[in-house]
Amino acid sequence: MRADGRGAVRDLVAHLHRLGHRRLAIIGGPAATTTGQERVAAFREALAEYGLDLPDRYVGQGDFQADSGRRATERFLDLAEPPQVVFAADNLMALGALDAVRARGLRVPDDIALDNVAGGEQAAKALAEKLGGSGKIVILQGLAGTSAARERAEGFAKELAAYPGIEVVAQQPADFDRTKGLDVMSNLLQAHPDVRGVIAANDEMALGAARALGSEAGDSVQVVGFDGTPDGLKAVEQGTLYASVAQQPSQLGKIAVDNAVKAIEGEKVEETIKVPVKVVTKETVAGFSG
Structure with a gap:
């Protein structure tokens, strides 16, 4: 997570602190993935800035599956002092958390999520245009069963359908892991040495x-x-990735805060709110602020 991402987390924690919430918990991702762990670290840092601790009992270890979110939240709710707020590092875990909360008859605000399908479309479009609309490519898929993997793959497929000159010669999972990405890509290059692009x-x-x-x-x-x-x-x-x-x-944090306020004040919010993503290239990375 970038520094500005931490700023968004700080803003959200600060707002919840002003509302009187002191018991905040998080469900992180697998230890092998950096994204889930970075969110836990950023969350912990934000809490510390406002004098709040993140005790071990308020940290759930998830695996980007709904059941892990459900189990972690059930454990939170069984505590003598359950958390007032639960953050989940993945949509599937969030769904599991929602199931657990609703099963106890508790009210929760509606869902705010990154638009992974649109992001997948943008990724495919960026690569297809860079290749001039033709060439052989491979796709490295995420962890099977996770919402991010499924939605991003859907976006890739939808956009690539508009580029008949792009040939997907292989699609294989590498589980959101760098080492597996290296291993899978090495094997794919043996079978497809003429590949020109990777998503x-x-x-x-x-x-x-x-x-x-x-x-x-x-x-x-x-x-x-x-x-x-x-x-x-x-x-x-550096030009290694296009x-x-x-x-x-920052947008995710702002929207989350705005809708948390609406929910707390009894106002109706949309059932699902999608937060846009953005393609960052070498030409735009310096000005990207998140």
Whole structure:
């Protein structure tokens, strides 16, 4: 998560603190993924700035599956002092958390989520246009069963349908993991040495693919990632990755705060609110603020 993402988390924590909430919990992602762990770290830092602790009992370990979100939230709710707010690092875990809360008869605000489908479309469009509308590409998929993996793959497929000259020669999961991205891409290059492009469902896999490509990354083979992580954006700046579809955490934080206020005041909010993402390239990375 970039520094401005931490700022958005701080804004949200500050607002909840002003409303009197002191017991905040989070459900993080698998230890092998940086995105989920970065969100836990940013959350912990934000709480510390406002004099709040994040005790171990308020940290749930998830696996980007609904059941893990449900189990973590059930454990939170069974505590002598359950949290007043639960953050989830993934949509599927959030759905599980919602199920657990609603099963106890508690009211929750409506859903705010990143628009992963639109982001997938933007990633595919960026690569297709960079390749001039033709060429062989591979897709590195995320962790099977997760909302992010499914929605981003849907977006890739929808947009690529508009480019008949783009041939997807392989689609394989690399589980949002950099090392797996390296291994999968290395194997794919053996079967498809003439590949010209790679779309990865997150920056970690894109960075692994770029490492497998070596000097070809950003030269004869273009790689597009997703999430706008610090490492991903650094690679975009250096030209190793062509682009990353970046989350805009400042918008996510602002929308979350605005709708939390509405919910608390009894106002109706939309059932699902999609937060837009943005394609960041070498030409725009310096001015990207999230």
